[in-house]
Amino acid sequence: MAIDTKKCVGCCDCVVACQTENDVPIGYCRDWVVEVMDGTYPQLEMELRSERCNHCENSPCVRCCPTGASHYSEGGTVLVTKNECIGCSACITSCPYDARFVHPEGYVDKCTFCLHRVKKGMQPACVSVCPTKCMYFGDLDDPRSEVSQILKKRKYKTLIPEAGTKPHLYFLI
Amino acid sequence: MREEVIISGRNNPLIDPQLHVWHWEIPTYLFLGGLAAGLLFFAALYTIRNKDEEYKTAVRIAPMLAPIALVLGLVALFLDLHNKLYFWRLYTTIRLESPMSWGAWTLMVVTPLSMIWTAMHIKDIFPKWNWKFDVIEELIEFFHKHKRTLAWIMLISSAILGIYTGILFSAFNARPLWNTSILGPLFLASGLSAGAAVVIWMSKNHAERKRFAQLDLMIIGIELFLIIHMFMGFLASTQVQIDAANLFLGGEYTAPFWIFVVFLGMIVPAILEGMELKGFKIPVAIPVVLVLFGSVMLRFIIAYAGQASRWLY
Numbered sequence A: 001m002a003i004d005t006k007k008c009v010g011c012c013d014c015v016v017a018c019q020t021e022n023d024v025p026i027g028y029c030r031d032w033v034v035e036v037m038d039g040t041y042p043q044l045e046m047e048l049r050s051e052r053c054n055h056c057e058n059s060p061c062v063r064c065c066p067t068g069a070s071h072y073s074e075g076g077t078v079l080v081t082k083n084e085c086i087g088c089s090a091c092i093t094s095c096p097y098d099a100r101f102v103h104p105e106g107y108v109d110k111c112t113f114c115l116h117r118v119k120k121g122m123q124p125a126c127v128s129v130c131p132t133k134c135m136y137f138g139d140l141d142d143p144r145s146e147v148s149q150i151l152k153k154r155k156y157k158t159l160i161p162e163a164g165t166k167p168h169l170y171f172l173i
Numbered sequence B: 001m002r003e004e005v006i007i008s009g010r011n012n013p014l015i016d017p018q019l020h021v022w023h024w025e026i027p028t029y030l031f032l033g034g035l036a037a038g039l040l041f042f043a044a045l046y047t048i049r050n051k052d053e054e055y056k057t058a059v060r061i062a063p064m065l066a067p068i069a070l071v072l073g074l075v076a077l078f079l080d081l082h083n084k085l086y087f088w089r090l091y092t093t094i095r096l097e098s099p100m101s102w103g104a105w106t107l108m109v110v111t112p113l114s115m116i117w118t119a120m121h122i123k124d125i126f127p128k129w130n131w132k133f134d135v136i137e138e139l140i141e142f143f144h145k146h147k148r149t150l151a152w153i154m155l156i157s158s159a160i161l162g163i164y165t166g167i168l169f170s171a172f173n174a175r176p177l178w179n180t181s182i183l184g185p186l187f188l189a190s191g192l193s194a195g196a197a198v199v200i201w202m203s204k205n206h207a208e209r210k211r212f213a214q215l216d217l218m219i220i221g222i223e224l225f226l227i228i229h230m231f232m233g234f235l236a237s238t239q240v241q242i243d244a245a246n247l248f249l250g251g252e253y254t255a256p257f258w259i260f261v262v263f264l265g266m267i268v269p270a271i272l273e274g275m276e277l278k279g280f281k282i283p284v285a286i287p288v289v290l291v292l293f294g295s296v297m298l299r300f301i302i303a304y305a306g307q308a309s310r311w312l313y
């Protein structure tokens, strides 16, 4: 997934869309928007980022899960199988992005890239609802997909690449 | 100046504003596991070296606390799980990459071992103990015959258990404070020190007490050395690890760490044990309690401070 920090206006629609689509319990969220202010007045620079699980390629959360509940699924998405998870929270402490939380029902929950929608040919809820169309979702292995194309054209960064998790969320800058 | 805020108001319980998913359960589990590892390690060591008559408490009596500690530790681990009904899932998979997994399996080996060891020596405390069933008597007879093999298995598995208590933390690179391989040996040493302290406490034999006081002094020396090493490593590393070290060098965990863990938990008992070896009369309970206290505090402080240390982006 690629997210254009230049187009994002910080409306938080993605957050609400996710909560509605995925029945995220009240008080929790699987995605969130970060605002970064840089510099001193009047030379200020702002960056807005809609963040979520990075679906890392080398994910510590999958590695440290004692039961195999955290696993790689189609297209490299990282998922948690609800009734295999014992709620030991090892994966939560292992994630440098704090992307996971304990669902009130006891299992660990996080962004799924809306795999249930994607399988039906739809876009993830956050992507489809964004009013500025700042998110691009697709197959990174396919060089013709929209997301591959945009990553070829634009400059981008990933978050904490030095943590070595190979994150798959690309922020266009 | 750079300021970073989550404007969508993320407030996930236990995660925000600062990670705190691991409460008292995990450090308690690690302390009890470390203590049991220490007790069993000495019992195995002196059995192998044929010193079980000389160090009777260490080989026969003190290890009886190990199964109790282990069971309580497992209870603490169980309490930590949020999805308790699925507890058994831990034992339907072995995932070598996951420290939680092989820790759970190590416990599965060590706990029965410690129970067998206790059963073998229960008659030393309760001479009238009667197993009622001949099968059990025969089984215990069998274990007595293979005591040395058993001791070797126990020596190795208790060392693994002791190191594991540290590896559980150090395997997480997301928390820079934990991400140091020193934690494995440090927690092992701390567990051995706690085990030695318990032996000193329970033993009535002067020579044995002296031996374990010497051992404890040596282990405390090693611990201090490891701690200094740990900080040297942090300070020579990346910014996130320098920040992690600063939690203890001026940051919010400075006072508890240096006072409770290093001063009260290591330096004071070392001085007291040293004085006792020189012939001063010191109530044995004081250094023992301090060592145990220091060992508990070490786990708690590292567990809590580790969750406060993180990558910034």
Ligand code: SF4
Pocket: A052, A053, A054, A055, A056, A059, A060, A061, A062, A078, A094, A095, A096, A097, A098, A099, A100, A110, A165
């Ligand atoms: S962002 Fe965190 S939860 Fe998501 S895959 Fe990476 S390590 Fe796992």
Ligand code: SF4
Pocket: A064, A065, A066, A067, A068, A069, A070, A080, A084, A085, A086, A087, A088, A089, A090, A091, A092, A107, A108
């Ligand atoms: S909390 Fe669940 S998903 Fe996370 S490591 Fe434990 S068992 Fe695996």
